[in-house]
Amino acid sequence: MSKKRGIAWPLENHEDHLNVFPSDRIHWFYNWSPDKKLHTNMNFIPMIWNAHGIEEFGEKVRFQHVECILGFNEPERSDQANMDPYEAARLWKEYIEPLRKQGIRLGSPSISSTEEGLNWLQTFLNQGCHIDFLALHWFGRGVDNFINYINNARQRLGSQYPVWITEFACTSWNANESVSQDEINQFFDQSLTRLDELHWIERYSWFGAMRCLPADLGSGNCLIDSNGQLSQLGRKYVNI
Template sequence: MIQYRAFLLLIALAQLSVTLASKNIKRGLAFADGDTPGNVDIKKANTSSSVVSWQYNWGATPPDYLSKSGIPFIPMQWGTSGIANFASIVKAQGAKTILGFNEPDLSSQSNINATYAATLWKQYINPLSNSGVRLGAPAVSSGSTGLPWLSAFLAACSGCTIDFIPLHWYGTGAQNFNKYIGQVHTQFPGRPLWVTEFASTSLNDTEVYNFMVNTTSYMDSLSWIEGYSWFAFLRKQSGSAYNLMDAHGSLTTLGANYIN
């Protein structure tokens, strides 16, 4: 009987190792769905064939259906609101990684002066590093204001803990995307990158699919890319071809390729 139980344990461990091995440790989920139908749609992202290994939703606290989804959640301090409570929220979740301000270089997003952002970082976010939490820098846009803002922030935050640099990119052409992330890596050496928002803005389904295949395989091959999340896990809207689900909540060909 003991030998039989040991045999069953070995089988269970083998199955678990296969499951874990099937996950792509870089591939994340940018969850942009609303609460309804998000509470249903999230189940499509964590099946036996899913390779997604982390998720975020631009917020500090996941809704119940995300926290119970089985996909590790990464909190984000989107802007300045609620920043005094961010560290306690992160610790309560037991999170080991966080994401900083969202596109602070844009007036339409978190819109924070780089020097002021550094001051807030030192006071409210940097102390989390003492608890073993990995800190992702503010994620700037790929527009003309993005990298200059990041340079100013890092200069003002000398001595701060920045474990990795998130970035965003939208456009067309895998070669343009690959060139951009290479430029960022060259400009900010010594820190790995996470691409926490990226997508092709082409309206041609085939072009978007090929863009995804080429960029994800390229990032999977790079040691200095630690993570990436396609924009977005969201039902299809008019005028877009990058959504991972159709209007009814089924994974598109694009979504199936990314999730599975």
């Protein structure tokens, strides 16, 4: 069982039981927030989603005695964190980098798999910001496309950094195309095998640990079924 494997756990999942994911098999989780809010033995990774509450983030992190944090969530997108990279870099150096001096590892802002995202993070890093690992997202089709993207992103942004894939799934953004469950299953099996083999991939979390997903993300990617139990993919995720 890979110790790289974790879950992204939406805060609205309160009606589901996190314990369907055994903590001896799924070793870490995050919930896009700085607050754990759940009773579990899994290693919790706080996230600073955007600039809101950044002044208190360091105190919350120190209180929880965590080892790592995750940076801003898709800051290049107007419907997500929506941050200017220069202002984000200023805030990072003032409020986030002091945590690094206390031994906490810093995950980069988590970008989407677009040229816009890569440009944003490169601009951010060029301002002299320090990180310990890259956090990347990817949604699309074809395991080779997936692995090529994350490999190329690492080469562009810094091959010295290990990588966390904090969101990924098999999807089509074309409204006229659908992704079959067989294709999702094949991508799932192949991508986990490849990620486990790559030494520079430290951790990953499939998207998503929820009962349903928007149509453009494909319900076949859910790790939880309509009854709040593990789906077929969910059972594989905790057992392979």
